[in-house]
Amino acid sequence: MEYVLLTLAVVMGVVVWWILRQTINVKPWVPAASTEAVDSGGVRSGLDVGNPLRPSKVALGGFLAVSSSIFALFISAYSIRMEYGDWRPLPEPTLLWANTGILILCSVFLHSAWVNVKKQNLGGIKVGLALGSLMTVAFMVGQLMAWNQLVNSGYGISGNPANAFFYTLTAIHALHLLGGLIALGVAFKNVWGAVEFSEIENKVYAIELCGVYWHFFLAVWAILFTYLLNT
Amino acid sequence: MADVIHDAVDYVPPLVIEDEELYHAKTWLGKYVFSQDAKVIAIQYSVTAIGVGIVALCLSVLMRLQIGWPESFAFIDPSNYLQFVTMHGMIMVVYLLTALFLGGFGNYMIPLMIGARDMAFPYANMLSFWFYFASVVILLASFFVPGGATGAGWTLYPPQAIMPGTPGTDLGILLMLASLAVFIIGFTMGGLNYLTTTLQLRTRGMSLMRMPLTVWAIFTATVLALLAFPALLVSAIMMTLDTVLGTSFFMPAIISAGAQTDYSGGSPVLFQHLFWFFGHPEVYIVALPAFGLVSDIISVHARKAIFGYRMMVWAIVAIGALSFVVWAHHMYVSGMNPYFGFFFATTTLIIAVPTAIKVYNWVLTLWRGNIKTTVPMLFAIGFVFTFINGGLTGLFLGNVTIDLPLSDTYFVVAHFHMVMAVSPVLVVFGSIYHWYPKITGRMYNDSMARIHFWCTFVGSYAIYYPMHYLGIEGMPRRYFAYGETEFISSSSGDLNAAISIAAIFVAISQIFFFWNIIASLFKGEKADPNPWGATTLEWQTPQTPPGHGNFDDLPLVYRWAYDYSVPGYEQDFIPQNVSPAEAEKMAKRVEND
Numbered sequence: 033m034e035y036v037l038l039t040l041a042v043v044m045g046v047v048v049w050w051i052l053r054q055t056i057n058v059k060p061w062v063p064a065a066s067t068e069a070v071d072s073g074g075v076r077s078g079l080d081v082g083n084p085l086r087p088s089k090v091a092l093g094g095f096l097a098v099s100s101s102i103f104a105l106f107i108s109a110y111s112i113r114m115e116y117g118d119w120r121p122l123p124e125p126t127l128l129w130a131n132t133g134i135l136i137l138c139s140v141f142l143h144s145a146w147v148n149v150k151k152q153n154l155g156g157i158k159v160g161l162a163l164g165s166l167m168t169v170a171f172m173v174g175q176l177m178a179w180n181q182l183v184n185s186g187y188g189i190s191g192n193p194a195n196a197f198f199y200t201l202t203a204i205h206a207l208h209l210l211g212g213l214i215a216l217g218v219a220f221k222n223v224w225g226a227v228e229f230s231e232i233e234n235k236v237y238a239i240e241l242c243g244v245y246w247h248f249f250l251a252v253w254a255i256l257f258t259y260l261l262n263t
Numbered sequence: 264m265a266d267v268i269h270d271a272v273d274y275v276p277p278l279v280i281e282d283e284e285l286y287h288a289k290t291w292l293g294k295y296v297f298s299q300d301a302k303v304i305a306i307q308y309s310v311t312a313i314g315v316g317i318v319a320l321c322l323s324v325l326m327r328l329q330i331g332w333p334e335s336f337a338f339i340d341p342s343n344y345l346q347f348v349t350m351h352g353m354i355m356v357v358y359l360l361t362a363l364f365l366g367g368f369g370n371y372m373i374p375l376m377i378g379a380r381d382m383a384f385p386y387a388n389m390l391s392f393w394f395y396f397a398s399v400v401i402l403l404a405s406f407f408v409p410g411g412a413t414g415a416g417w418t419l420y421p422p423q424a425i426m427p428g429t430p431g432t433d434l435g436i437l438l439m440l441a442s443l444a445v446f447i448i449g450f451t452m453g454g455l456n457y458l459t460t461t462l463q464l465r466t467r468g469m470s471l472m473r474m475p476l477t478v479w480a481i482f483t484a485t486v487l488a489l490l491a492f493p494a495l496l497v498s499a500i501m502m503t504l505d506t507v508l509g510t511s512f513f514m515p516a517i518i519s520a521g522a523q524t525d526y527s528g529g530s531p532v533l534f535q536h537l538f539w540f541f542g543h544p545e546v547y548i549v550a551l552p553a554f555g556l557v558s559d560i561i562s563v564h565a566r567k568a569i570f571g572y573r574m575m576v577w578a579i580v581a582i583g584a585l586s587f588v589v590w591a592h593h594m595y596v597s598g599m600n601p602y603f604g605f606f607f608a609t610t611t612l613i614i615a616v617p618t619a620i621k622v623y624n625w626v627l628t629l630w631r632g633n634i635k636t637t638v639p640m641l642f643a644i645g646f647v648f649t650f651i652n653g654g655l656t657g658l659f660l661g662n663v664t665i666d667l668p669l670s671d672t673y674f675v676v677a678h679f680h681m682v683m684a685v686s687p688v689l690v691v692f693g694s695i696y697h698w699y700p701k702i703t704g705r706m707y708n709d710s711m712a713r714i715h716f717w718c719t720f721v722g723s724y725a726i727y728y729p730m731h732y733l734g735i736e737g738m739p740r741r742y743f744a745y746g747e748t749e750f751i752s753s754s755s756g757d758l759n760a761a762i763s764i765a766a767i768f769v770a771i772s773q774i775f776f777f778w779n780i781i782a783s784l785f786k787g788e789k790a791d792p793n794p795w796g797a798t799t800l801e802w803q804t805p806q807t808p809p810g811h812g813n814f815d816d817l818p819l820v821y822r823w824a825y826d827y828s829v830p831g832y833e834q835d836f837i838p839q840n841v842s843p844a845e846a847e848k849m850a851k852r853v854e855n856d
């Protein structure tokens with residue numbers, strides 16, 4: 033369980049540190065207009081209501097914490113189960129390296145979409161999103177092919193716990209990307225019909241969120257893949 | 264622009280976050296069924312949760328019939344009994360209390376108390392309820408499938424949970440796992456909402472340290488739930504694979520009905536780790552909201568600021584963080600390394616420290632308060648009593664040597680019912696009475712509510728106190744019948760019958776509650792918008808019950824939630840949205856009199 037404890041320690045550390053920072057020197061019983069600094073322009077520092085982050089960004093952060101918890105638990109279970117005598121490591125198909133490359137490309141394309149948002153370049157956004165989604169689909173097809181190779185060479189899911197973990201982990205990872213594709217599809221739909229950047233100005237934040245999501249699951253994949261290769 | 268020095272007293276800070284755009288339902292269906300208004304969703308959650316709660320209550324009466332008068336009821340056989348135990352436990356913990364505290368009270372209280380118009384993502388909030396509803400339907404459906412509901416106990420331990428011999432191994436267990444998965448997905452949508460709303464949608468002046476403890480507690484419980492439910496999800500996924508695809512995550516090599524199964528090498532203890540990694544935080548997911556609600560009720564009805572507000576906040580956070588490192592105290596009998604047991608006994612006793620701080624602070628808030636023995640206050644004081652009782656037996660069970668003989672006996676049943684059944688349920692009742700006038704605009708019938716309190720409170724003690732004794736004698740839990748043993752005295756049969764009578768009495772006396780809240784909806788007196796003289800924002804809404812969007816203009820907050828009986832003021836409470844200048848005028852009035 034040490035992996036999940038480590039992950040949660042990080043998450044909890046951030047939460048507790050953030051709460052302490054906002055609560056330690058406060059005297060809540062003193063009434064006043066507002067507890068935060070007000071500068072000459074009448075603009076207050078963000079401390080009081082929390083930073084005026086977009087709520088969806090906060091929610092995304094929360095969701096990624098939930099996912100981290102899921103993967104950390106799986107890895108903990110993996111490391112515990114591995115200690116038992118019947119564990120036979122399975123040979124990871126080389127195809128996985130190619131898939132990893134494809135997943136990196138997904139992140140690159142989505143990042144380029146976000147860069148183009150900042151440049152207000154509508155065409156670039158569309159290309160970035162289109163290639164990003166396409167590559168994600170390609171990644172998933174690639175994973176299915178890897179599964180296929182394994183099954184054909186006799187590594188079925190119930191054959192050995194190592195196989196079972198391999199299929200489960202890759203499936204859960206792909207499911208997250210599938211969910212992401214839905215969000216990406218919505219973002220894409222909003223952008224697709226637009227002719228002027230100004231039409232979509234207040235919708236483009238979704239593209240940044242998609243980018244963050246993909247980078248995160250690229251990192252998750254990197255950790256999983258390293259772990260699978262080494263066990 | 265020249266430097267303007269703002270008057271700290273009446274300066275009104277500008278909006279940092281744009282005012283939320285509200286969703287307006289156009290159809291009847293959109294307004295009452297697929298509503299995106301947090302208050303409607305809260306009521307949907309609560310009604311559904313209490314509805315399944317009644318099912319679970321009936322199951323407990325059936326169990327008690329069997330234990331009290333063994334062999335007298337032909338319709339209860341051993342498999343039924345196990346199914347009742349399992350469904351009763353799972354429904355009460357997850358589908359009643361978790362859903363009611365977070366989905367019900369969370370949805371109602373968070374936006375109103377922090378001065379927001381609604382949740383951050385109303386659509387996801389609506390979906391969250393319907394996922395929850397679906398999970399309840401799936402769960403109840405498992406009673407009617409071939410083989411019936413699972414009888415594995417609410418802990419669902421493999422291998423017995425999926426091996427023939429346990430009731431419900433055909434479809435029952437799969438439906439249970441599916442229902443839990445749906446519940447968790449639904450909860451995650453709701454939970455991200457509660458989290459984001461608390462963090463980002465607080466009104467101006469509502470700093471973290473001005474939030475009522477209810478919001479702090481529900482917020483922390485949400486964080487716990489978001490991080491702990493994945494453990495249940497992960498174990499549910501792995502168990503489903505073991506059942507359906509024949510993997511051996513948890514299943515050891517095992518012989519069933521004389522034949523060797525295909526399983527080999529799996530680890531049932533791994534499941535226990537995962538389950539209790541969720542299971543222990545779950546205890547606090549249920550307890551923390553109760554702590555928060557009860558703090559506010561006590562403060563309002565004792566007309567006194569909560570004692571040690573900052574301590575209370577930090578205690579909530581500390582309990583939340585610590586609750587992730589005590590899980591194995593549920594596994595002392597699983598044969599672990601003694602050093603492990605020592606570690607978990609220590610963390611368990613450490614978590615008692617912040618918990619005890621909270622209890623002291625409740626008592627000190629009552630101390631020399633101007634205590635009004637209203638119905639909510641009765642329930643709140645009943646909670647403090649009961650929680651101390653349950654907490655003390657917890658200290659016993661936290662020690663390995665004491666736990667070993669007591670594990671799986673009625674002592675444990677008595678402990679967890681005191682601490683996580685009776686205590687939170689008392690808070691649920693107290694809170695419903697406390698907020699009833701705001702939610703419905705009418706007052707409940709006071710004498711009926713008092714009868715309800717005394718029946719429930721005294722009755723619960725009649726049920727659970729004797730169980731401690733049975734447990735010390737060694738009576739095991741989850742047994743259909745006891746037969747002849749050397750260690751269980753013959754008089755325990757009479758005791759069990761007495762407990763059953765008390766249980767039936769408590770169950771029936773809930774009629775006072777349901778009758779009261781339903782009849783008062785139509786016939787109750789019109790309630791004052793702020794009948795208790797409370798300071799928090801939900802009592803300051805322009806309409807009662809609060810309308811769509813909660814407030815006309817978003818309130819500005821100038822003070823914390825606990826300005827009760829402030830010296831120099833005639834009125835013994837100052838609402839959170841009263842500015843210091845207005846408060847000054849209130850004080851002057853006192854001097855003139």
Ligand code: HEM
Nearest residue numbers: 323326348349352355356416417418683684740741742766
């Ligand atoms: C009138 C109220 C209640 C009565 C009479 C009652 C009675 C019982 C009984 C007889 C058992 C079975 C003990 C055994 O054989 O091991 C049980 C188990 C349980 N109850 Fe209750 N109960 C009540 C309310 C609650 C509530 C409100 C909760 C919510 C937290 C709850 C949670 C549980 C749990 C978690 C179990 C263990 C289930 C299992 O072993 O899988 N109970 N209860």
Ligand SMILES: [Cu+2]
Nearest residue numbers: 543546592593
């Ligand atoms: Cu525990």
